[in-house]
Amino acid sequence: MQYAEPIDRLIKALSRLPGVGEKSATRIALFILNSRNEYADELAASVAGLKEKVALCSGCMTFSDADPCRICANPARDAHTICVVSDFKDMVAIEGMGGYRGSYHVLHGNLAPLKGVGPDEIRIKELLGRVEADGVKEVILATGFDPEGESTSVYLARLLKPCGVKITRIASGIPVGSFVEYMDGATLGRAMEGRKEVVA
Amino acid sequence: MKRGLYKAHAVVLNSIDYGESDRILAFFTKEHGKIKGIAKGARRSRKRFVGNLDPLCHIKLNYYCGGGELARVEDASLIEGFHNLRTDIERLSNACYILELVSEMTREGQVFPRVYGMLAGFLRMMDSGAGADGCLLRFFEIRLLNAIGFMPCIDRCVVCNKPIDGAANGAGRLNGFSSEKGGIVCGGCPAGGLLPISPGTARLLSTATKFDEDKLTRLVPGAAFTDESERILYDFIKFQIGKELKTKKFMHKLKNAGF
Numbered sequence: 001m002q003y004a005e006p007i008d009r010l011i012k013a014l015s016r017l018p019g020v021g022e023k024s025a026t027r028i029a030l031f032i033l034n035s036r037n038e039y040a041d042e043l044a045a046s047v048a049g050l051k052e053k054v055a056l057c058s059g060c061m062t063f064s065d066a067d068p069c070r071i072c073a074n075p076a077r078d079a080h081t082i083c084v085v086s087d088f089k090d091m092v093a094i095e096g097m098g099g100y101r102g103s104y105h106v107l108h109g110n111l112a113p114l115k116g117v118g119p120d121e122i123r124i125k126e127l128l129g130r131v132e133a134d135g136v137k138e139v140i141l142a143t144g145f146d147p148e149g150e151s152t153s154v155y156l157a158r159l160l161k162p163c164g165v166k167i168t169r170i171a172s173g174i175p176v177g178s179f180v181e182y183m184d185g186a187t188l189g190r191a192m193e194g195r196k197e198v199v200a
Numbered sequence: 201m202k203r204g205l206y207k208a209h210a211v212v213l214n215s216i217d218y219g220e221s222d223r224i225l226a227f228f229t230k231e232h233g234k235i236k237g238i239a240k241g242a243r244r245s246r247k248r249f250v251g252n253l254d255p256l257c258h259i260k261l262n263y264y265c266g267g268g269e270l271a272r273v274e275d276a277s278l279i280e281g282f283h284n285l286r287t288d289i290e291r292l293s294n295a296c297y298i299l300e301l302v303s304e305m306t307r308e309g310q311v312f313p314r315v316y317g318m319l320a321g322f323l324r325m326m327d328s329g330a331g332a333d334g335c336l337l338r339f340f341e342i343r344l345l346n347a348i349g350f351m352p353c354i355d356r357c358v359v360c361n362k363p364i365d366g367a368a369n370g371a372g373r374l375n376g377f378s379s380e381k382g383g384i385v386c387g388g389c390p391a392g393g394l395l396p397i398s399p400g401t402a403r404l405l406s407t408a409t410k411f412d413e414d415k416l417t418r419l420v421p422g423a424a425f426t427d428e429s430e431r432i433l434y435d436f437i438k439f440q441i442g443k444e445l446k447t448k449k450f451m452h453k454l455k456n457a458g459f
Contacts, residue, residue, distance in 0.1 A: 018219075018220075019219055019220045111289060111450075112450075113292060113293040113296035113297070113446070113447045113450040113451075114214055114255060114296050114299065114300060114446060114447060115446060116446035116447070116449045116450050117450070118449070118450050118453025118454060118457070119453060119454065119457040120453060120457070145251075146251075146254050147254050147255060147256060147285075147286045147292060150286040150287060151286060151287070151288070151289045151292045152289075154287050154288060154289055155289045158289075184250050184251065184252075184278070185278070186251055186278070186281050186283065187250070187251070189283075
């Protein structure tokens with residue numbers, strides 16, 4: 001069906017969003033059309049404000065509406081410990097855990113040979129600058145355990161070694177609440193490698 | 201390919217996230233050559249695919265071919281994970297280079313069981329620590345070109361077909377390598393834009409196509425081999441596929457970054 005031009009334009013714009021197909025985009029567009037004017041205005045202002053007000057924190061490179069971001073500016077957080085994550089979503093997941101009190105560094109990607117993403121295309125220089133300048137004591141490498149995440153962590157470990165900081169890697173193995181019998185060989189191997197002494 | 205369920209031995213060439221939790225994959229299989237498929241829920245499911253669909257994985261694959269562009273991946277079990285390749289950025293980039301090379305040099309529907317065996321074999325060698333000096337990559341390149349019918353002419357002049365004799369002058373003397381002509385050119389034949397290649401490099405490349413795979417590490421290259429063979433083979437490959445390889449660019453970036 002041929003929609004009016006503004007509706008068609010909105011459908012096209014919405015269907016570019018991740019996970020939104022043309023049918024879902026049409027449903028969302030018609031929902032907005034049928035909603036109150038205030039809602040449409042609020043939505044439009046939120047979208048416009050997102051790009052205007054949100055920028056990268058000059059310290060940890062996360063998305064923030066203030067520079068430095070709330071985590072970097074918080075004196076209760078340990079600025080000498082940096083948790084390196086590939087993506088903003090990973091940082092949100094670790095923050096959601098609630099147990100980590102250090103600071104972060106968001107790389108905005110991983111080294112990816114098959115995609116041609118090299119060291120200059122992710123925020124490695126900024127991390128190196130922070131480690132050299134800020135008296136950092138520990139860098140926790142919390143990139144993923146896929147080949148790209150693994151190789152990024154190995155690359156960073158090699159790069160940061162001359163700085164003389166403690167470099168650690170988050171553990172991998174059997175997820176909490178899982179059963180050994182259902183685990184694959186690679187996961188079990190990692191779990192065995194990373195075993196810890198039980199203090200009774 | 202006919203509709204139906206298929207079983208295959210495969211190496212995962214590439215994987216791209218698609219939608220909320222799916223993955224679009226490229227495989228090189230022993231039985232059916234290169235295939236592209238979609239694994240529904242691959243990023244979410246811990247049971248069916250857990251870590252088995254990452255690039256480099258050597259797997260047993262069950263897939264359904266429905267007549268569309270993409271096969272539907274039903275199940276995958278790991279044969280070899282090549283985990284050592286993931287813990288070193290240089291080894292990983294070398295391994296990814298051969299994946300991209302196979303992906304770009306072959307088409308869907310072309311069946312090359314020998315290429316499948318080579319791919320798994322070279323990944324195994326790299327995983328065990330061989331190939332740090334780059335020679336293994338050159339041997340892979342020349343063997344791949346040979347296996348898929350793109351072997352450049354390196355034992356005689358590609359223009360006049362005369363054998364190359366190291367001691368001769370003019371015709372019979374090795375003048376250089378031409379990607380456009382598809383091989384080495386002697387001093388007696390006209391050709392422009394030649395890349396330098398020594399008789400030793402040409403001989404070693406030719407020998408590398410005849411040796412058993414597991415004995416390749418015994419070949420001892422001369423001092424000029426690494427640079428010369430890398431330059432001529434990549435130039436030839438680039439000429440054949442008509443573009444730069446992403447992994448090659450990555451390797452340059454890594455080199456520029458001091459690695």
